[in-house]
Amino acid sequence: MAADEVIRLEDVQRVTESALAYLDLDDLLEELLDRVTDMLDADTAAVLLVEEGGRTLAARAAKGLEEEVERGFRLPVGRGFAGRVAFTREPVVIADLGDSPVQPVNPLFREKGVQSLLGVPLLVEGEVIGVLHVGSLVRREFNERDIELLQLVANRVALSIERSRLMVQGRIAATLQRSLLPRQLPQVPGLRMAARYLPAADESAVGGDWYDVIDLGGQSLGFMIGDVAGHGMAAATYMGQLRSAIRAYALDTEGPGEVITKLAEFSERMHSRMATVIYATLNLTTWEARIARAGHPYPLLIRSDGSAEFLSDAGGPPIGTVGGQSYDEQALTLDPGETLLLYTDGLIERRGQQLSDGEAALTEVAISAPDEPELKCQAIISALTKDATIADDIAILAVQTVGLHDLLEVKMPASPAQLMTSRHLIRRWVEANNGSDDDCAAFAIAVSEACANSIEHAYGPKDETIDVRASLVNGDATVTISDHGKWREPRGGNRGRGIPIMREFMDEVSVEPSEQGTTVRLTRRLREGK
Amino acid sequence: MRPELARLSVESQGDVELARVAGEVDASNVDELSERLLDAVSNQARALVLDLRETSYIDSSGISLIFDAAARLRNRRQELRLVVTPRSFVGEVLAAVSMERSVAIDPALDDALRAVDAAGGSNGSD
Numbered sequence: 001m002a003a004d005e006v007i008r009l010e011d012v013q014r015v016t017e018s019a020l021a022y023l024d025l026d027d028l029l030e031e032l033l034d035r036v037t038d039m040l041d042a043d044t045a046a047v048l049l050v051e052e053g054g055r056t057l058a059a060r061a062a063k064g065l066e067e068e069v070e071r072g073f074r075l076p077v078g079r080g081f082a083g084r085v086a087f088t089r090e091p092v093v094i095a096d097l098g099d100s101p102v103q104p105v106n107p108l109f110r111e112k113g114v115q116s117l118l119g120v121p122l123l124v125e126g127e128v129i130g131v132l133h134v135g136s137l138v139r140r141e142f143n144e145r146d147i148e149l150l151q152l153v154a155n156r157v158a159l160s161i162e163r164s165r166l167m168v169q170g171r172i173a174a175t176l177q178r179s180l181l182p183r184q185l186p187q188v189p190g191l192r193m194a195a196r197y198l199p200a201a202d203e204s205a206v207g208g209d210w211y212d213v214i215d216l217g218g219q220s221l222g223f224m225i226g227d228v229a230g231h232g233m234a235a236a237t238y239m240g241q242l243r244s245a246i247r248a249y250a251l252d253t254e255g256p257g258e259v260i261t262k263l264a265e266f267s268e269r270m271h272s273r274m275a276t277v278i279y280a281t282l283n284l285t286t287w288e289a290r291i292a293r294a295g296h297p298y299p300l301l302i303r304s305d306g307s308a309e310f311l312s313d314a315g316g317p318p319i320g321t322v323g324g325q326s327y328d329e330q331a332l333t334l335d336p337g338e339t340l341l342l343y344t345d346g347l348i349e350r351r352g353q354q355l356s357d358g359e360a361a362l363t364e365v366a367i368s369a370p371d372e373p374e375l376k377c378q379a380i381i382s383a384l385t386k387d388a389t390i391a392d393d394i395a396i397l398a399v400q401t402v403g404l405h406d407l408l409e410v411k412m413p414a415s416p417a418q419l420m421t422s423r424h425l426i427r428r429w430v431e432a433n434n435g436s437d438d439d440c441a442a443f444a445i446a447v448s449e450a451c452a453n454s455i456e457h458a459y460g461p462k463d464e465t466i467d468v469r470a471s472l473v474n475g476d477a478t479v480t481i482s483d484h485g486k487w488r489e490p491r492g493g494n495r496g497r498g499i500p501i502m503r504e505f506m507d508e509v510s511v512e513p514s515e516q517g518t519t520v521r522l523t524r525r526l527r528e529g530k
Numbered sequence: 531m532r533p534e535l536a537r538l539s540v541e542s543q544g545d546v547e548l549a550r551v552a553g554e555v556d557a558s559n560v561d562e563l564s565e566r567l568l569d570a571v572s573n574q575a576r577a578l579v580l581d582l583r584e585t586s587y588i589d590s591s592g593i594s595l596i597f598d599a600a601a602r603l604r605n606r607r608q609e610l611r612l613v614v615t616p617r618s619f620v621g622e623v624l625a626a627v628s629m630e631r632s633v634a635i636d637p638a639l640d641d642a643l644r645a646v647d648a649a650g651g652s653n654g655s656d
Contacts, residue, residue, distance in 0.1 A: 218558065219535065416558035420535060423587075441619045448589050452557050497590040497627050504626035 011039045011149055025164045029061035029157065036153045037063055040146055042134035044114060047122070047157060048075075048082050049130035057082055057131060064135070065108055073106055080105035082131045085119040089128055091151065092119045095141045109135065118142035120151045122158040129158055169232055173207040174199055176236040177393075180243060185213050187465065188221060188284060189412045190402050190425040194373035196381055198394040200231070200346075208235035208275075209344045209393035212243055214250055218417035220284055222250045225342040225397050226277035226296065229320075238272055242319075246279055256280055256292035257314075260327040264294065264319040274320040278342055285424040287334040287401055292327045294319050297345050298359075300366055304337030304403065308363050336432065337403035339373065341366060346392035347384055358384075373398040404432035406472040414455045414464040414483070422468060423448040426479060433472050435526040442505035442524055443479060449498040450481040450520040458485030458518060476507075476525050484517040535559045536585070540570040546646050547575045548639075552584035555592035564595045568602065577609035577646040581639060588620050593627050600633045609649060611635075611642045 014035050023031060033045040044064030048057040057075055059068040078087040081104040085092045094100045094117040097109065104117070112135075119133035132154040134142075142150075177199070185193045193213065199206040208228035216222050224246055228235045245266050249259045256279045263277065276296035282289050291299060291311060295318030298310035314328040334340065348358030361384060369379035377396050385394070402410065408429050412422050423444040430440045447468065454466050467482040502509045508523040536553035549567055571578050580596070582588070600610045612635045614621045629635065636642040 416556065419556045419558055419589075420554060444587070445589055445619075445623065448556060452589065452591065455557070497593055501590055501593075501623060501626050504622070 012152060014039065025160060026061070028160050030063075032153055032157060033061060033063040036132075036134060036150065039149060040118075040134055040142075041136075042118075043137045044112065044135035045133070046082075047130060047132050048086075049122075049161065050077065050086060050128060057086055060130070065106075065112065068106060068108055073108075075105045081109075081117060082119060082133060085121055085131045085133065086128050089121045089123065091121075091147045093117070093142050093147070096139055113137050115139040116142065118146060118150055120147065120154045122154050122161070124158050124162045129161060132157055170202075170206055173232045173236045176233065176240070177207050177210075180236070180240045181210060182212055186215050186221070187411055187413050189410045189418060189422045189468070190284065190287075190428075191221070191282075192373045192400045192402060193398065194377045195397040196377045196395070198346075198381065198385070198390055200393050201390045205231045205391070206236075206393060207231045207233065208239050209346065209395040210239050210243055211342065211395045211397040212247070213397075214247055216250060216281065218284075218415075219420060221282045221399075222246075222256075222279065223282070223342070223397060223399060224277060224279045225344060225395055226275055227344045227346075227393075227395075229274040235273070238275070241270070241272075242267070242275060242277065246277075250279070250281075255329060256290050257327045257329040260292040260294050260316070260319070261325070264316075264323075264325050264327070267319040268323050272320055274318050276318045276345075280340075280342075282334070282399065284421040288331065289334055289340065290329045290331050292316075292329050294327060295321070297343065297348065300341040300343075300362065301332070302339040302341060302366050304335065306367055308367050310359065310363075334401045336401055336428075337371075339366075339371075339376065339398055339400040341376075341380075341396070341398050343396040344392075344394060346390065346394040347381070347396060349392070351391070371400075373400050404429045406433060408468075408470040410468050411465045412451065412468055414459050414466050416452070416455060419448050419451055419455075422451055426468070426470065429470050430477060430526070433477065433526065435477065439477070439524065439526050443477065443522070446502045446505050446509070446522045446524075447479050447481060449502050450479075450522065453498050453520070454481060454483035454485070454518070458483035472526075476523055478521060478523045480519050480521050482517055482519040536563060538563060538566055538570075540567075542575070543643065545574060545576040546643065547571050547578045548581065549578060550581040550584060552586075554587035555585060555595070556587065556589045557591040560591040560595050564598065567595075567599060571603070571608065573606070575608060577611065577649070578603060579611050579613060579639070579642045579646065581613040581642075582620050583613055583615050583618075583639075585620050588623055590627075593623065593629070596629065596633060609634075609646060611645060613637070613639050613642050 029047055037045045046062040046065050046068055047060045049060045051058050055077055057077060059073040062068045075083050077083050081102055084102055094102060097115055114135040116136045116139055117133055119131055121128050122130040122132055181197055185195060195211050208231060211225045214222035226242060228239045245263055246259060249262045253259050259279050276294060278293045278296045280289055280291040293315040298312045300308055300310055302308045311330055314330040316325050316327045348362050350358060365380050365383040369376045377398050412418050426447045427440045427444045430443050451466055470479045506522045506524045510521045512519045536551055536555050536559055538551055540547060540549045547570055549570060603610045610633055612633055614624060614635050616637050
């Protein structure tokens with residue numbers, strides 16, 4: 001082996017060394033410029049990067065020409081020495097600067113007394129992203145070997161720059177994505193909800209999946225899930241626009257079908273990318289669900305008897321594909337203890353697998369997983385992602401109606417807007433336990449009055465909750481309403497009437513104040529069902 | 531989609547305002563309802579007949595609305611009468627707070643309108 005070949009092998013190792021990957025970009029560039037000047041016995045070295053738009057080059061790192069970076073030097077692609085390298089995408093050698101038709105734009109070269117130059121392009125998948133050049137203060141002719149070695153360093157630099165850019169973009173997309181997902185789901189009497197978002201394992205693949213739950217004025221709830229085609233910043237941004245558009249349409253539209261129809265028009269006007277989406281509403285009194293679906297995987301309905309069914313009616317194409325579509329709805333009424341599961345395709349799609357296999361796997365784990373929605377979501381995700389890295393984002397949203405067994409426990413936000421939902425839930429519970437119409441009405445008003453007392457007297461304007469617990473023992477139904485605030489005696493004509501009304505409709509009413517809060521206990525013997 | 535908990539409709543029959551409340555009245559909508567109801571009664575009106583036959587739910591905040599409305603109208607020398615189906619849920623709630631001692635309650639709309647007419651006749655003879 002010739003001596004210069006031995007040196008060369010060492011040089012190659014010095015620039016491809018894996019430990020370099022752990023340096024941040026600035027340190028890495030500095031280190032590589034140090035090494036390359038040393039290996040090529042050069043005096044100056046610089047990295048210039050093509051700026052956004054592709055028309056200019058800007059100095060990013062330099063050695064021996066540090067002022068180039070400090071002064072923010074820029075030149076148009078095509079002009080001067082570096083501009084020519086970027087334009088031709090070929091190495092450019094200048095043996096004698098005093099005698100060359102190609103001249104650097106930057107006067108710094110002359111000031112420093114640079115005699116000879118070698119520049120090579122930084123290429124990523126055939127695209128020029130910048131230029132790396134070295135210079136010598138003594139006149140010399142850079143040879144083929146020098147060019148090869150410098151190109152090797154250039155490739156290494158290009159790779160690191162690209163990786164770092166993707167990582168930064170991926171991180172921004174992931175941050176944007178997270179900021180657009182609800183930080184917590186609303187608390188609704190009679191419903192249990194859980195959601196998860198898992199970003200793709202590769203940060204640059206993040207973006208575009210979302211879910212959201214909207215309070216539609218206390219009497220119904222809107223929920224959505226969607227998936228924008230593509231990844232990164234653009235997908236995350238568009239996702240944010242769709243989410244806001246649905247929120248806006250949801251508040252002044254008749255139902256989910258109309259919301260998705262309008263969303264499709266919106267997407268058409270924006271000439272934007274494709275997206276799949278489901279928007280559904282749930283009436284909090286009747287538990288009637290209305291679902292509209294645009295190209296999105298079917299929702300899964302998991303029944304309390306352990307069966308499950310994909311809701312495949314009333315779908316339309318993804319938005320942003322075919323114009324002028326109108327979307328229908330699938331309507332169904334949820335029974336107590338049923339779960340509606342919405343998810344994005346990342347959960348069920350695996351490379352080299354049929355979609356139906358993914359659906360079958362989801363059904364199986366959804367049925368066997370624990371009932372509690374948080375645990376259910378967790379179990380489903382664990383089971384379906386255990387053998388694979390997560391190639392695509394995954395979003396999952398579970399909405400469950402409570403079971404109306406002889407014991408019912410719900411948390412209610414301390415807000416008048418929740419009174420109606422709470423009393424209808426209690427009404428349903430009494431009915432499910434064979435109470436008469438009178439029993440239903442009696443508990444509805446007594447519980448509503450007790451909750452109103454807590455809302456008005458126990459709490460300040462902060463977000464607080466009230467615990468409502470209903471139980472049935474030997475035909476006596478008891479509902480307790482517990483707050484965690486400081487009870488004030490009802491005052492004024494209004495609340496003063498609450499207690500007499502409770503007493504009128506209940507067999508027993510007791511108010512139990514304690515350090516932790518106040519519990520109102522309401523008991524009534526259920527008269528035989530109708 | 532934002533269904534209203536209660537719907538209020540008001541019409542004038544001569545110098546009597548007739549207001550119907552359909553749906554549920556609780557602390558979440560009582561303020562809005564109260565405002566709209568009092569706005570609907572002009573100074574020229576002799577009486578307000580509040581028809582609660584389509585009201586499926588009313589709680590103590592709704593009861594307060596009625597007491598307040600009765601007091602304000604009395605100050606303006608206007609009369610308030612309620613129409614409530616006997617033995618209905620709303621009827622029971624009103625009975626629980628002895629509403630009949632403060633505000634006249636009729637089982638049918640005709641009864642209420644006749645009673646207002648009769649009162650109007652006696653006023654007219656003053």
